[in-house]
Amino acid sequence: MTKKLYPILGLLLATAVLLAACGGSPAPATGDAPVEQPTAAPAEVIFTTPSGYGVTLEAVQSRGNLICGVNSQVPGFGYVDADGNFSGVDVDYCRALAAAIFGDADAVEFRPVTAAERFTALQSGEIDVLSRNTTWSTLRDTELGGNFVHTTFYDGQGLMVREDSGITDIAGLDGGTICVQTGTTTELNLADVFAAAGVSYTPAVFEDADGTFAAYAEGRCDAVTTDKSGLVSRRTVLADPEAHVILDVTMSKEPLGPMVRHGDDQWFDIAQWTVFALISAEEFGVTSANVDSMMTSSNPEVLRMLGAEGELGAALGLSADWAYNIISQVGNYEEVYNRSLGPDTPTYIPRGLNSLYTEGGLLYAPPFR
Amino acid sequence: MANAPKAHANPPFWRDERALRLLAQLAFGAAVLFFGYILIQNMVNGLRQQGTTLGIGFLQNTAGFDLAETLNDYTRSSAYIQAFLAGLYNTLLVSAVGIVLSTILGIILGVARLSSNVLVRTLATAYLELMRNLSLLVFLIFWYLGVFLKLPLVRDAINWPGNIILSNRGIGIPWGIPTETWPAFKLFLFGGLLLALAIIVIFHFQGKRTGKAPLAIVWAPLAFIAVAVAGWFLQPAAPLSLDLPAVQGLNIRGGRIFTPEFMALVSGLVLYTAAFIGEVVRAGIQAVSKGQVEAARAIGLTSFQTLRLVVFPQALQVIIPPLTSQYLNLTKNSSLAIAVGYPDLFYVSNTILNQSGRAVEMITLVMLTYLMFSLITSIFMNWYNARVRLVER
Numbered sequence: 071m072t073k074k075l076y077p078i079l080g081l082l083l084a085t086a087v088l089l090a091a092c093g094g095s096p097a098p099a100t101g102d103a104p105v106e107q108p109t110a111a112p113a114e115v116i117f118t119t120p121s122g123y124g125v126t127l128e129a130v131q132s133r134g135n136l137i138c139g140v141n142s143q144v145p146g147f148g149y150v151d152a153d154g155n156f157s158g159v160d161v162d163y164c165r166a167l168a169a170a171i172f173g174d175a176d177a178v179e180f181r182p183v184t185a186a187e188r189f190t191a192l193q194s195g196e197i198d199v200l201s202r203n204t205t206w207s208t209l210r211d212t213e214l215g216g217n218f219v220h221t222t223f224y225d226g227q228g229l230m231v232r233e234d235s236g237i238t239d240i241a242g243l244d245g246g247t248i249c250v251q252t253g254t255t256t257e258l259n260l261a262d263v264f265a266a267a268g269v270s271y272t273p274a275v276f277e278d279a280d281g282t283f284a285a286y287a288e289g290r291c292d293a294v295t296t297d298k299s300g301l302v303s304r305r306t307v308l309a310d311p312e313a314h315v316i317l318d319v320t321m322s323k324e325p326l327g328p329m330v331r332h333g334d335d336q337w338f339d340i341a342q343w344t345v346f347a348l349i350s351a352e353e354f355g356v357t358s359a360n361v362d363s364m365m366t367s368s369n370p371e372v373l374r375m376l377g378a379e380g381e382l383g384a385a386l387g388l389s390a391d392w393a394y395n396i397i398s399q400v401g402n403y404e405e406v407y408n409r410s411l412g413p414d415t416p417t418y419i420p421r422g423l424n425s426l427y428t429e430g431g432l433l434y435a436p437p438f439r
Numbered sequence: 440m441a442n443a444p445k446a447h448a449n450p451p452f453w454r455d456e457r458a459l460r461l462l463a464q465l466a467f468g469a470a471v472l473f474f475g476y477i478l479i480q481n482m483v484n485g486l487r488q489q490g491t492t493l494g495i496g497f498l499q500n501t502a503g504f505d506l507a508e509t510l511n512d513y514t515r516s517s518a519y520i521q522a523f524l525a526g527l528y529n530t531l532l533v534s535a536v537g538i539v540l541s542t543i544l545g546i547i548l549g550v551a552r553l554s555s556n557v558l559v560r561t562l563a564t565a566y567l568e569l570m571r572n573l574s575l576l577v578f579l580i581f582w583y584l585g586v587f588l589k590l591p592l593v594r595d596a597i598n599w600p601g602n603i604i605l606s607n608r609g610i611g612i613p614w615g616i617p618t619e620t621w622p623a624f625k626l627f628l629f630g631g632l633l634l635a636l637a638i639i640v641i642f643h644f645q646g647k648r649t650g651k652a653p654l655a656i657v658w659a660p661l662a663f664i665a666v667a668v669a670g671w672f673l674q675p676a677a678p679l680s681l682d683l684p685a686v687q688g689l690n691i692r693g694g695r696i697f698t699p700e701f702m703a704l705v706s707g708l709v710l711y712t713a714a715f716i717g718e719v720v721r722a723g724i725q726a727v728s729k730g731q732v733e734a735a736r737a738i739g740l741t742s743f744q745t746l747r748l749v750v751f752p753q754a755l756q757v758i759i760p761p762l763t764s765q766y767l768n769l770t771k772n773s774s775l776a777i778a779v780g781y782p783d784l785f786y787v788s789n790t791i792l793n794q795s796g797r798a799v800e801m802i803t804l805v806m807l808t809y810l811m812f813s814l815i816t817s818i819f820m821n822w823y824n825a826r827v828r829l830v831e832r
Contacts, residue, residue, distance in 0.1 A: 110694075113531065122488075153676070174603035185793070186789060186793045189793075189796055190798050194485075209796070210796075213796060214796040215796075235606070243689070243690065245687075245688045245689050245690050245692070246688075246690065247608060247690060252786075252790045252793060253790060253792075253793025253794065254793075256795065257504045257505075257790070258503045258504055260505070261503060261505045263503055265515060265516075271505075272507055272690070273506070273507050274507055274700075274780055275504075275506075275507065275777070275780055275782070275786075275790070276780050277777055277789075279778075281780070284584065285588065285780070288584065288588040288589070288607065289588075289607055290588055290607060290608070290699065292689050298826070308537075313538045333488065350682075386679040421512045421738070434687075
């Protein structure tokens, strides 16, 4: 019996050696592998950049649809209903991007990804763009191999507690238990903020949003923390939404937005200007209802955006009417927002920071020129 | 014919069966190596294109997240490697507790299955059939959401006699806190352990020589307990002070608190694995031939003596190999802890993976660690199996 284990042990050792070799060589660059490195590395540098530029658009166009990584558990942002339909502002961004590329907002396949697997899914090319209430942060923007396109929703981390607990601030949670989802910036902010405030707590950490809120609903923890938008939307699906309050505490800045892979600047530009088209359309008063009449607007910038004048679409590698398609099929930022988070929805969130700069918010798009 | 003398000459190597076999082996080996090379090369290239490289240096970076329960002194400002170790210890704890409890329960179940009492036998059979046909993940979630989280809230916690507190934040039991005489007392514990080991060894050799020796399994623990008790009262102050759990503020404080996650995981693993161990034990006992039992009865042994002196020693060699795989299963199944939020090795590694983005490294580390657990367990159980194997004369 024992002898049979030797091959396995051998394999184990071999794997370890291989790993060590893989891990060791890139750091000292040419230190112990002078033969291999100089031939491999420059070749990579010369050929990767040109082949990276434009490959994503080409792949998407030849596939015929856009694959978008979304959330399926947060109403208002990314949620799948009983009929399998996706809705939410993050989902609508995907539809806007598909409209820009194909002129068809439905040419998109939604792929639900968990917080834990989203970056791997993007890195490995399983999805073309990640639009899943993802917080923009340094490591994610660099080491995780992605680029944040633009903030589409300015959020902040909050805490929700039971109203009858009488807790009103962080100090009130001293010695308590807090439910949080793993693999999120939320998890790290929670540790940071409570450490800074000198308040002791026990985390109860779960794999997904459903698990986290189920445990909170059972009373496993005194508070649950995630982005305030997430709290608002998840509160609507709790058994008795009125029994829970969101504390007036903002624990962090959470700029949420879509993310694309490193290495393809054209794709980055397309993803970014799709956001700008949504924002600018609201600024110029272009809506899905009046976009046809706006084609003859007296404002030259509107004409350039809609493709009636100039060749901005070609500069992005898209057709001239790319922005027209976005607005006519998906709407402008305000329409997208109100459809999922507006006053008429159960997940109403006041616009606050997510208003145009002209109205005291942070939405500000560069000029179309 | 003229070539008759050449009949015994070696055929060319492409018609030599031994050479062909060797070639086939080599070709297969080369194919495996080549395939493995392509996979690894592909991964390395992919990572390089993303601008990331493999390496485990990141394990020294600050983790930044908190863990609910740890056996080391991990905090949010510790390194990733500390978090990894915290998860490793938790897995070891759950596996050790799980293996001990499921073995005890499994032996009881196995014997009960063969009981002459119809009620006992039927109950044991029903239990085994139920457990063996359930999915462990479903069972764990049942214990977590259906049992331990359904306990009352902290403010309505149940107080059991003996200062046991039940709530959905955890189950608190009284626990000892080391006082300043604890280090001295630890020496007594160690001495007692040495004495117990000495008794086992001495009795073993005495038994070999004379064929008659007192039972080490009775005397060794007695000796240990005697030394420990003597040590306790020789100290100027008690080495442990009693710490009672109490509801205080938002949580239970004091004593030892078992979280719902830990309880759900251990309950689920033990009750599930015990069913399989019960079957292993039953099969082992039934493998002992009936003549052995009849012979033992004929020379006047009681039924308990028959079980202890005749049946179990022989059953053990049938039991050990499948028991080993049940232990391995339990250890590996403990990675389902992630479903109930218990920070075991896999759970913590998953968190590290998410926070650092080092998927390849972390998954490899986790796989190697589980592989090591399994190999170490196998090596130990094989050694034990070789020891209990009946020496045929």
